[in-house]
Amino acid sequence: MRNDKHTFGARITVQETLDIKNLTSRPRRGGAASRREARLRGPVIYLPTAVRNIPTYEVLAQDGLEAIDDHAMNILETIGIEFRDDASAAIWRQAGAEVTGHRVRIAREHIRKLIATVPAEFDYHARNSDRTVRVGGRNMIFGPANGSPNLIDLDGIRRQATAEDMRTLMKLHHVNPVIHYNGGYTLEPMDLAVPHRHLHMVESSFLNTDKPIMGSSQSEFQAQDSLDMAKIVFGEAFVDEHVVMTAFLNCNSPLVWDQTQLESLRLYAAHNQALLLSPFVLYGASTPVHVLAATAQIVAEVIAGVAFSQIIRPGCRAIMGVAPMGVYMKSGSPTFGSPEVALAMFIFGQMARFYGIPWRTNGAKSGSKGDDLYAGYDSILKVYPAILGGCNLLTHCGGTIEGSLCISMGKLGADGQQMQNFYTMLKGVDWADMDTALASLAKVGPGGHFFDEDYTRENLPFLDEIQDNERFESWVATGSKDAGTRGREWCRRMLSKYEEEPPAIEASIREALRDFVERREREIPT
Known part of the structure; x- marks a missing residue:
């Protein structure tokens, strides 16, 4: 099967990707850097939803999953969970739960009946229908990091993030082939007034990408503003019937859903938007x-x-947003690459399939302070369990360091390449061309090579655009650049590509969004 439609940088010659100095007497000209530049001058590639063709890794047998479910239901029946919002507690009471103050105890039969209406899969719509993706089932999509207040910029300098930096990351995520949705606080815009940040975030999301986006959920009015802006772009009727935004909603572990998140949950659920429900x-x-x-x-x-969302609107899309972190017991700081967290992620994936609900977790996160070895170790120990555990929506796929307090532009570039590696791995193997491939073996025979074979040229393996696999002398000749430097260079090239091919948006929509933001800035006090 030809893979040039799905692999970034495909349809290139072997001479552009492999060092074949032993096969020719001609000196090489330009080296790795020039070949890499040539590949990156091609058009932007947008990869479709990844469809899993490899098995999931199962830590627990069926009886183990049933035992976890029984313990979880027992917690909800006996200890209960706090919904610290008068309106939400009243809704639970009216629905038949046992409510004492804000403590809600729910019978397991009631829970099972409610969550049975959650769709196992749904479409996540973009303003460009070609970018619409599928969530749930065997499908997997990749998304950006959110909320970091600092970044290591394109010059390698660590500083506070600005609104312009936020927009820059949206542009990079737009042209990153494997990032399927965009927007949200790709960086926290520290130069904007806090009450107004969400307006610029949502507006920038719609203007700088035509992929699906995330809304704001830090307050009820922010959620309403996000929905109102979505209606400007898609139309009110479309928004009511289709998922055009995902709301990121945190439970405060242990066992507390607070008023701010519940108000946003009720609003997004009522408007039929997807809820990413994620205990911290x-x-x-x-x-x-x-x-x-x-x-x-x-x-x-x-x-x-999830059950509460179905009281608000049965059939509302919900995602089990379970993304555990460890803790460094000497200081209380979060940790990421730990065996306990990896095991828990495998089990959460199983539990999501047990309930028939899509599962989100986070990916390339690290506590490192830069683009060092442990930044890679932490990230891989998060991403591998997500991939093998059956994740449907993977967040934080680019650049996260310092436990989410910073985005590194160098790591962002490198992480993007790694996500494409995993995307390719998810497709599994294909028997379709087995006879053709073996025919090339018969042609080459013992002691030959496959570099010049048509089948090789037409079916090249995935090529990392940032990793340097050249000889040491070639690496030195091109500046002895480390991974962070090469990642930042990749980001610069991709930003240039974005400017050559920015996503189109109707002038009337652009103007309506700007008018809305300006009006709401006047109305919302700072």
């Missing part, structure tokens, strides 16, 4: 220091939120 988990700090006990607690928290 620090294993051993906000959960018991026991993988299975922690899993039962977190399942209870997220399932309570």
